[in-house]
Amino acid sequence: MIIEKIAESKFNDSVFDSKVFGKNFTDHMLVAKYKDGKWDEPKIMPYGALEFTPAAMAFHYGQAIFEGMKAYKNENDEVFIFRPDRNFERFNLSAERLNMPTVPEEIFMEGIQTIVDLDRQWVPKNYGTSLYIRPTMFATEEAISARSSNEFMFVVLLAYAPAYYDKPLSVKIADFYSRSAQGGVGFAKCAGNYAASFYPTQEAQKDGYDQVIWTDSIEHKYIEEAGTMNVMVRIGDKLLTAPTSERILNGVTRDSLLTLAKDSGMDVEIRPVAVQEMYDAYKDGQLKEVFGCGTAVVVNSYNAVGFAEERAPIEILSDEESFASILKGKLRDIQYGLVEDPYGWRVKVGK
Known part of the structure; x- marks a missing residue:
């Protein structure tokens, strides 16, 4: 070299x-x-x-x-x-x-x-x-x-x-635009994926939101990603996230958080998450958290979700109650070398 x-x-x-x-x-x-x-x-x-x-x-x-x-x-x-x-x-x-x-x-x-x-x-x-x-x-x-x-x-x-962000964000669930399609390049980190997201995001911002939660490209019934991040949903005390596929990026932060969640005894399900399921949970008072995760942001909570024309506020829980905060803290403690790394995730540079 x-x-x-x-x-x-x-x-x-x-x-x-x-x-x-x-x-x-x-x-x-x-x-x-x-x-x-x-x-x-x-x-x-x-x-x-x-x-x-x-x-x-x-x-x-x-x-x-x-x-x-x-x-x-x-x-x-x-x-x-x-x-x-x-x-x-x-x-x-x-x-x-x-x-x-x-x-x-x-x-x-x-x-x-x-x-x-x-x-x-x-x-x-x-x-x-x-x-x-x-x-x-x-x-x-x-x-x-x-x-x-x-x-x-x-x-x-x-x-x-x-x-990356210093405050919770609001997100609108996409019901027309799509981030990716089956057989496409959604799982790849290619420049075009991000360029294609900018206009729908701008349109969501005109409606008073910060970002978009992308849904499946055929029926727009299932959530897939949020902005440029993977997305997780907490209904009751269950943590849900969509499985990776040709449409969804296999995020390193996502994988790390899921490992930490399971090892912490959290109830985790990796399965399709329906928009209707989220909305019903909101109406029942069981939609506790929605948050995005990725390398740049690590974890960012959402304080509102837009279901069609309805804006659904989500209370930001305390650090002790929030799955997002708990998992973010555990991950960052490993990243900064404050605790042992039982997974071998840290790679030391130089001597």
Whole structure:
């Protein structure tokens, strides 16, 4: 691996005062290029602009994927990445679905460990903050031809990550727009999935909501995801979430929370969750919590759900009563190294 260090770091402690997610990039980035059927030697270099032709095929045919993971620092200045093996597996599943080359483990895993170690001063210690790691790959071949590209670029960016949301959100259940369809790319982290979500979200915001709860694309009877996150519902003392599928992202945070919930003795069901079931539970006073979960946000509770034209307020429970708060606390304690990690989820960076 080629390493070209920045002449002078732009790091300053004031970056940790920022409240903006994903705008404060670290000193370095990793770049590897794919051409003639093989990857070249990856290079870590100072973060900066890359040169592209407007005919780069990603701009025209959408071959672009990404992942998201985080690094944390404990009080002993040890740095850990959370479950990068799962992101590596999912990244290559996305690549295969979009007919892109897979990235070798030594480029993805070793590359991320090396660049995080190099920029470890950017990893904050404050509880609730972290260093966001964004691996991405996109088509770079210069051609306007509706086919798969023959050339790609793999890039890893790092950015300081404050809390993503600082308040509960309201969500409207989608009854027309869909995030994904059976046989499509809903399980992949491809750029187009997110671009397609922006307009329906904007429309929901016009109705006074923050985000959308996506439903199945055929009948809009079953909930699937919320915004760009997996979604969980608590009815009574039962925690429900939809099973992953070709339409639903297999979230790393989702999987972690479900493991913690089951090991904590919570009643968990992974099954289709009907909109009508949620509405009936709301009417009966049994819809206790609805919350989204994902790498960027970790866990975010919803204080209102829109069922068609009816806005259903949901009381935000105390930290001691809330499944969302309990699970978020357990997960973050592992991520920050405050408790033992019985699952082997933390991967230490450097010595």
